[in-house]
Each structure stands twice: as structure tokens, then as C-alpha cells.
Amino acid sequence: MRMHKNLDPPEFGATAALADMDDHSPTIRLHLWLEGGEGVFFGYGRLLLLDRIERCGSLKKASEEMGMSYRAAWGKIKQTEKVLGFQLIERSGSRRSGYHLTEAGRLVRDKYFEWFSKVESDARARADEIFPWRSKSFGES
Template identity: 55%
Template sequence: MPGPKPTIRLHLWIETEKGVFFGVGRAQLLQKVDECGSLKKAADELGMSYRAAWGKIKKTEEAMGERLIEQCGCRKDGYRLTEFGMFIKDNYLLWYSQVEEEALKKARDLFPWPVRSYEDTNPP
């Protein structure tokens, strides 16, 4: 009988006394806005309402004191990330991947099973 094949899973976020400051969900939302050029399309692809996506963006902008997205031209032209939005998204994703890599190395050192990364079990 083959042994277990565990997969490492992490949930990393930054919070303040008011709650979530930034985490994987907001990073994914910004990534989708960047890819789609539209908050509506980004929300649809992530399975959330436009209102929920807008609320998450606004709450994060208020907490950070910085704009994350901005309108492109007229209203129908969509949204793009601000320079700060791109900076936060990119650096959060870099931090996440570095923490995950170190956690995977440590898990492989400490446990007797062939621990895999989530990406290894769910390729793009």
C-alpha cells in the first residue's frame, strides 16, 4: 500500500487591528484586474460579485492610504493597477512564493513523506 503524498498549503496574509490588510485573495483580484483590464471581468473570473470586489479594493485602499486601481480613460474603458497596486501585488506574490519555498524545504527535512508543493499537484 503506497504511503501518503501530502501537499503543503499555506494561507498568508497581513492584518491590522481592523482585520485583513492584504492577502492572497486581494493579490488574486489585483492580478485579474491587471490581466483583464476590468474589475467586472476580474470579479466574474474569481466567482465574486462586482460589489464584493469593489468593496475589497476600497477597504484595502482606505487601510493603506493608497490607490490600488484607477480608471482607464472613460468609464467603459475599464481599470488598471496603479504603480502602487502593481508594487503591492508583485511584492506580496514574491513574499508568498519565498515563504512557500522555505516551508516546503523544511517540511521535506522534518517529515518522512514526499511532501509536494500545491503547484506540483495543480499545474497551470
């Protein structure tokens, strides 16, 4: 005897239990990253790290703000640079001067953010079409 449950999606509005669903306002959360044979080489975490390096002028301060060790932050940057074949950050001057993004680092950061924003926008539009509630993007929450 073969047993299976009905896997058809529920009809919203079909039951009284679903009637108050439009009171919800969920946040769309996406995990998007780029990976190659060496594993992950760019994602939202690296975007945030590059942003903080640019803002702080320091890899140490950026990693502290993100709650990660300097060594972990350095490793993530170096892994991405190895895969891409160019530098994302460079020293601002002397050893104590800190770091800033290279032109290529800014470009990778900005292009990833552009891609992420477009995918998030599309996901939100599809969610609004499918679900009986209005969703929010992560930045709106």
C-alpha cells in the first residue's frame, strides 16, 4: 500500500485559520554567495567587511566591528584575492596607516551589492505576488 500526503499548496483564504495572514509582514532574507573550486570567495559578509575597511581605514577595526578575529578577516580577504587574481585592499601608507580598498575592491563590492539588491528586489516582488502579506527587504526591518 502506498501512502502519501496531499502535496498541493494550500489555498490562501480557504480556511479561517489563514484569514489573519495579511497581518504578517515578514522580512525577506537571502543568502547569496559566489564560490569556485576553492570554496566561497565572495558573499554578503565580505561585502560588509570591505565596506567597514573603507569606512574605518583599518582591517583591525573592521574585523572588531564585525566580531571576528583579525586573522579570520585577513584570511577571507586573501582567499578572495587569490581566487580573483587581484588585490581588494592595500595599505594606505606606512604600516600604521591602515588599509583602503583598491579600485578593483570597490568595483567587486559595488557589483556584488548591485546583484544582491536586484535579486532581493525580485524575490520580494515574487513573494508579494504569491503570499497574502506584504514582505519587507532586510534593510527595512
